[in-house]
Amino acid sequence: MSKNRHxxxxxxxxxxxxxxxxxxxxxxxxxxxxxxxxLQFDDLGLPFVMFGAAIVTGIAFxxxxxxxxxxxLTGDIYERRLKSFDKNVLIxxxxxxxxxxxxxICPGAAYASLGVGNITILWALAGMFLGAYIQxxxxxxxxxxxxxxxxxx
Numbered sequence: 577m578s579k580n581r582h583x584x585x586x587x588x589x590x591x592x593x594x595x596x597x598x599x600x601x602x603x604x605x606x607x608x609x610x611x612x613x614x615l616q617f618d619d620l621g622l623p624f625v626m627f628g629a630a631i632v633t634g635i636a637f638x639x640x641x642x643x644x645x646x647x648x649l650t651g652d653i654y655e656r657r658l659k660s661f662d663k664n665v666l667i668x669x670x671x672x673x674x675x676x677x678x679x680x681i682c683p684g685a686a687y688a689s690l691g692v693g694n695i696t697i698l699w700a701l702a703g704m705f706l707g708a709y710i711q712x713x714x715x716x717x718x719x720x721x722x723x724x725x726x727x728x729x
């Protein structure tokens with residue numbers, strides 16, 4: 577990541593988050609009952625919202641590198657960052673899916689849900705933070721154990 581960020585980088589991140597949150601609230605995707613209705617195939621509005629966002633993002637990923645060599649706010653070169661598909665991705669995706677299915681909310685929509693007055697979503701947010709903390713602790717513990725084993729050899 578580039579250290580020479582444009583001074584408007586952080587304010588524009590905030591504006592982008594506000595637009596994202598407003599969009600989630602406006603489309604009712606910040607309401608867990610709407611997401612749960614989608615997961616039960618009762619309301620298929622969610623795929624239209626997701627596909628609309630995916631189309632806009634896909635176009636931006638194709639067009640922007642042709643217009644500019646670097647990202648305008650960070651100066652970073654446009655490139656694909658591929659993550660290997662391993663057991664951590666599979667386990668993390670499974671946990672995310674189960675949490676999404678049980679609560680009807682994902683992390684981005686959870687904050688937007690607070691904005692539409694859903695105070696009980698604080699329980700889901702607390703669970704997300706606790707899960708992230710446990711995962712970080714577990715990964716750092718595994719890294720420490722791997723470093724200790726390497727030193728022992």
